[in-house]
Amino acid sequence: MRAKYIIAPPLLLICLTSNAFSEENMNFLSQEKKEFETPIPGGQIIFPKDHGAHTKFRTEWWYLTTNLRGDDGKEYGCQWTLFRHASEPLTRNGWEDRTMWMGHAAITSENKHLYTETLARGGVGQAAVENDPFNAFIDDWSFTALDNNFSKALVTASADDFSYRLHLESTMPFVLQGVAGYSLKSEQGQASYYYSQPFFRVDGELKINKRSVHVVGQGWMDREWSSQILAPDQKGWDWFSLHLSDGSKVMLFRLRGNLTYLSGNWIMPNGDTTALTANEIKLEPLEETKIDRHLVPTRWRVNILSHHLLIETTPLNPNSWMSVSFPYWEGPISFTGTSQGTGYLEMTGY
Numbered sequence: 001m002r003a004k005y006i007i008a009p010p011l012l013l014i015c016l017t018s019n020a021f022s023e024e025n026m027n028f029l030s031q032e033k034k035e036f037e038t039p040i041p042g043g044q045i046i047f048p049k050d051h052g053a054h055t056k057f058r059t060e061w062w063y064l065t066t067n068l069r070g071d072d073g074k075e076y077g078c079q080w081t082l083f084r085h086a087s088e089p090l091t092r093n094g095w096e097d098r099t100m101w102m103g104h105a106a107i108t109s110e111n112k113h114l115y116t117e118t119l120a121r122g123g124v125g126q127a128a129v130e131n132d133p134f135n136a137f138i139d140d141w142s143f144t145a146l147d148n149n150f151s152k153a154l155v156t157a158s159a160d161d162f163s164y165r166l167h168l169e170s171t172m173p174f175v176l177q178g179v180a181g182y183s184l185k186s187e188q189g190q191a192s193y194y195y196s197q198p199f200f201r202v203d204g205e206l207k208i209n210k211r212s213v214h215v216v217g218q219g220w221m222d223r224e225w226s227s228q229i230l231a232p233d234q235k236g237w238d239w240f241s242l243h244l245s246d247g248s249k250v251m252l253f254r255l256r257g258n259l260t261y262l263s264g265n266w267i268m269p270n271g272d273t274t275a276l277t278a279n280e281i282k283l284e285p286l287e288e289t290k291i292d293r294h295l296v297p298t299r300w301r302v303n304i305l306s307h308h309l310l311i312e313t314t315p316l317n318p319n320s321w322m323s324v325s326f327p328y329w330e331g332p333i334s335f336t337g338t339s340q341g342t343g344y345l346e347m348t349g350y
Contacts, residue, residue, distance in 0.1 A: 042180070053128070101121070175196045186255065199271070236256055239251075248266065262281045310338050332344055
């Protein structure tokens with residue numbers, strides 16, 4: 001794992017050296033900052049503009065997960081994430097910039113979970129998100145659209161013990177999550193703007209300890225931005241992305257607090273969507289894995305009553321723990337039951 005610390009203004013240096021993204025300080029996602037804008041119902045997501053950064057919002061991320069099969073017959077998962085977090089909604093140039101950037105990359109196999117982290121500050125060209133065409137980068141990692149329609153893209157990342165270069169392609173439109181992209185996160189009204197591209201086809205190469213393998217599979221891109229994504233009592237979430245055998249896609253999340261908040265989206269093979277309410281979703285942990293001092297539910301039963309979906313998920317590698325600035329579990333899963341397929345599971349706050 002790597003983490004890069006850079007010369008920064010005092011405020012940013014304090015944030016970095018005090019581990020502002022740490023597990024204990026993850027409540028930054030629930031802190032209200034009135035100087036930032038917040039998502040509102042009916043707010044319109046516009047492409048390609050909203051692929052880019054939203055400087056008037058406090059936090060956002062660009063997220064890719066992939067379920068892959070190698071020419072060696074083995075299953076793999078890859079993750080690429082870029083986070084942006086701002087201390088103020090002003091746009092400043094150069095060293096006056098008050099934006100923090102954080103990148104996570106990982107490769108997971110049945111017996112390995114390799115990951116890395118890199119940190120950067122904004123304003124000096126070390127990390128940014130450009131638009132038209134889309135290009136997100138931090139250091140030498142990049143997620144770059146190869147055409148103006150974002151139907152083709154190239155994703156790269158590297159660490160001391162792994163690297164990957166993945167070509168993405170999809171002719172499907174982006175999927176708006178929640179209600180037209182407004183994704184509610186609590187009964188108190190916390191929300192994000194949220195859209196996905198769950199239809200990426202993936203072809204690329206992984207390198208693990210200098211061994212190369214050609215891979216193909218499916219990819220899922222997520223985009224979210226907000227200024228207060230969690231309610232004060234919420235401690236973390238469990239998030240599922242599922243590729244069903246009939247070509248349908250399912251997104252589900254459970255936010256854990258004084259009350260459990262459930263939401264999701266059923267995405268048809270043609271891209272049409274149906275929002276899933278809490279009454280339709282049942283998520284039941286079946287088995288826990290102890291990783292260091294963390295006890296994490298790594299096998300689940302998922303039941304979507306309205307679509308007669310009843311499946312049990314199994315992690316490719318139950319030890320897919322990301323011991324980064326704010327630790328979490330993230331890894332590929334498979335599932336069986338009334339449908340079969342693969343997907344990804346992310347769990348925070350454990």
